[in-house]
Amino acid sequence: MKGTLVLSTAVLILPALATAEPMEYSLDMSHSRVFFDVDHQGYSMMRGMFRSFDGTLMYDEADPSASSVSINIDASSVDMYHDGLNNHLRNDDFFGVETHPSLMFESTSVEDLGDGQLRVNGNLTMIGQTHPVTLDAVLNQAGVFRGGPKIGFSATGSLDRTAYGMNFGAGNIGTDVNFSIEIEATRPGEGGAPAGMGMGMGQ
DSSP states (O other): OOHHHHHHHHHHHHHHHHHHOEEEEEEGGGEEEEEEEEETTTTTTEEESOOOEEEEEEESSSSEEEEEEEEEEEGEEEEEEEHHHHHHSSSTTOOOTTTEEEEEEEEEEEEEETTTEEEEEEEEETTTTEHHHHHHHEEEEEEEETTTEEEEEEEEEEGGGGGGGOOOOOOTOOSSSEEEEEEEOOOTTTTSSOOOOOOOOOO
């Protein structure tokens, strides 16, 4: 009887594993962030962020290499905590937001390195140019929130801003830009918090 029960359970589980596929997750915008750091004349590393972005995450728990991600960033939301600097960043010396209102990252492949470590290869489009960018990502946690699946990732990477034609201040302002991304995401329609919901740190 016990052997029959085990076999029956296996019969139920194996088809589910065989048909596993990426599932769509919505970004929890109240707990997701995009930061960047750039050297300022050798005196300090200046930190900034983008306050407005959205995206789609397709995650396959059984086969993370089948996952994908796209992130669209509002260029005008750039914030380095100084109004004068922010206005300069929005003009044509830097992001030229009137002509190029957004930055877009689209993954092209995901490498599963084991133990929750991932390498996400993709293309970043910024101020009218597209170049490859690689993210080193880690799955922080997969769990359940308000009855629905929830996952969290941290990712880091770097780029040369002059490759995109952003040459202003090169020599005084660093050309290598390091960035970090913190993402929490939930399955829409499965009890998770709606994307963009304003929630406190304990929620």
